[in-house]
Amino acid sequence: MGWLSGFSYRKSHVVNSANNAGTNYQIKIVAHYGTGTDSGADVYLNSHCRNDFGDVRFTDDDGSTLLDYWMEEKVDSDYAVFWVEVADDLSSANATIYIYYGNSNATTTSNGDNTFIFGDDFSGTTLNTNKWTEVGTGTITVSNGYIRIKTTTSWGHKRIMELADRDLADKRIIIRWRPIAETAHTNQIYYAASTLSPDLWSCFRLASLDKYQLYTRQGGTSSSRWISTNLYPLNTWYKLHLLIKSSTLKIVSYNDNYTVRDESTFIAYDSGISRFQIGQGDLNDEGDFDYVWIGKFVDPEPSHGSWGSEERLAQAIVRVFTDMLGMLDVKVKNVCKRFIDKIGMLDVKVKNAIRNFSDVLGELDVLIPIKARLRQLTDYMGMLDSKVKVASKRFMDYLGLGDVKLKRIIKVLKDNLGLMDVKAKQVAKMLKDNLGLADVKIKGAIKMLKDALGQYDALFTRKISAGGQAIIRVLEDILGLVDVKVKGINKNFVDYIGLVDVKVKSVSKIFIDNIELCDVKIKFVCRKFIDYVGLVDAKVRFIVRNIIDYLALSDVKFKLKHVTRMFLEKLALYDKRYILPKLYGIFKYRKKEHPKQEVTVES
Structure with a gap:
């Protein structure tokens, strides 16, 4: 709803319909200068208009489209008679018009030629x-x-x-x-x-x-x-x-x-x-x-018909703002509804995807017991998460921080290592992300697994070494070990626990500047931290052995004998050795023997 610029007051008025009245019908309105009760053709302007009624205007129901009018007569400070041409079609419906006033700089725009047919x-x-x-x-x-x-x-x-x-x-x-x-x-x-x-x-x-x-x-x-x-x-x-x-x-x-x-x-x-x-x-x-x-x-x-109460410009602004809020509320509700609808559709798609994923896992489990492997890996991640919490506590103990500097040390640890108690789970999540087990990556990992399994026939037709490397590469992608270099993995790990600078000297400088530790203590603390998060040679060998054992494609896991025979023949290494990517620099070679696979690890 608009407001006629420059005018401070207005009143609305309903003009009732009449058969065959049509558009541009002239009605008489008597505007009184003083106060009184609005009724019929009479409206009172409460002394808010000019004495000569030169600031009286009429608009359509939008509050801004001017209507033609003619001032028939006036008595200053008493009354004026107007004839107003109503633009709306009065044959079919009532019309609402507005009378505006309260503009000391306005003069009359009365025009009989525009208002009437002839005269x-x-x-x-x-x-x-x-x-x-x-x-x-x-x-x-x-x-x-x-x-x-x-x-x-x-x-x-x-x-x-x-x-x-x-x-x-x-x-x-x-x-x-x-x-x-x-x-x-x-x-x-x-x-x-x-x-x-x-x-x-x-x-x-x-x-x-x-x-x-x-x-x-x-x-x-x-x-x-x-x-x-x-x-x-x-x-x-x-x-x-x-x-x-x-x-x-x-x-x-x-x-x-x-x-x-x-x-x-x-x-x-x-x-x-x-x-x-x-x-x-x-x-x-x-x-x-x-x-x-x-x-x-x-x-x-x-x-x-009826006359509305006198409105001031400020009231109109409030009403317009309220109307806009009402429209905004409707739009918000519509957006929410569409969002809920999309969430509903997404929920259906997620359920279908989960069902399809479950079906695929059910089919794959015949060949590879993936569910059991994932469950055991998850259990191991849980143990690792517990060790990280213990390691965090002991790490703080090793720093030798007294109660006086505790708040400062905690702040430094938050800024540099991110090992605040409330972020322990985030550290575990970062470790999971580096091992490829983050929730956001599971779909990608499964997709790569499906793509790899869909290429079984192609893998079987390749050379032994190439087939082994392809399978290993797929396993590396699933576990998130994209970078075959241990330095790359270590760099990612260091970045996620807050050690942005890969150089030990830079790390030492940061620790010395913030918690006043010498370079000797830094090396000692880092070694202790590595020990407690489970990254020692023996535990790495245990991780590798579990991964290989759970993912090894032994003939016991295959139900069809001809598949077993073909696969084992392709994978048989006949005392040949091939190089696996280094995992934390712990093992270098893997040797497979036929008919059953056994793995030895050399550190």
Whole structure:
């Protein structure tokens, strides 16, 4: 919802629908300067507008699209009468408009030409010949915002006439007029041919009675159909509304303050389309017209609905922000819903993947008992994790830190080694990542295993040494030992426990600078740490032996004899030796014997 720039106040207003009202229907609104209860066409601006009502504006329901309006009259600091053209289609639904005010720098933008279908307010000093043409005998003067017409011959009918015929069915004609002098018919309004014959209807002030009279043509005969109850003295302003419904006409006459003076019923006239004209009748008949406007009319008309409370700009900003939050909340809910839906789909995919993975493991377990191997490796990782915690504690003990420096040492250990108690599990996870057993890598490892197993036939057709190396390479990828060089593995391990600098001197310098340890103590502590995390020759040999034993493809593990025989023949080394990648520099060679594989390790 927008807000009209520069205006501090506004009120909303509902205009009720009416059959066949359509778009661009003109409604009357009376704006009062002071306070009061808004009702019907009356709205109170609580002294927040300019005294001359020059800052009053009207907008569509979006709060920013300006609507055309015409200010009919005003009394400063009292009231002003506006006619507003409602853009929305009032035939099918109610419309909401806004009245804005509270801008001391604004001046009126009243415009009758934009608001009505046709008309004139007679501004300037000459007749607008783009709208009218003069007819009859007499004089015309335009000044002070109105036109004065006088007939100078007997029944000369001096008048101004619209340039072309106009269908006046379902129209409203608004006129402000004043009789000046009379002989017979003053301030006459015609709907007739350019020659006045035939005339479909005409109305005028009848001099002999000082009353207002209506003539209509019915069945080809024109005669008086209605005459007012009240008198209409000369030199007084009056307002006249001619309401035309199909081929019937109703007159509503007002005093200049818009109190009703007289009102007729709807009176029929012969249907047809003719020329709209205003003027005087007989010799010396003279009168003024302030304005003439033609707009839309339906019966019943669109009625005035409710008025909203006065809003200030700050309140509107809060409401707009609230509306935006509401829309944002809807968007967040939609995003959450889509996220939950995607998580649901992902959950289904994960379950399917797990099921497929389980099926694959079930099939592979016939050849290689992978589940048992993984479980034992996991158990070993658990033991290793426990040893890391013990090693961390003993490592701190070996540093010989007193209670006074405990907080500083702990901070240094956090910054450099990452061995804070709460991070013990993270250290274990890093070790697992280096051995290829991190959860994030398991899918990749299984995929490589499946790819390798899918290439069994190709492996069987290669040379013995090449087949062994391929299998070993696959095992290395599964375990995360991508780098065949022990230095690379050691570097990764050192990087993960916080020893970024691979050089011992740099490490020593960091320890000396932070915890004041000499180079001798650093070497001693590092050796103790390595001992406690299980990286000694005997434990490495144990790890290697377990890995080889669990992954060895012995003929006991194969159910089909011809597969066993083929595989063993391909893998048989016949006393030949091949070099395995170094694992922490502990073993160098592996020797396989047929028919059963045995492994010896040389350090």
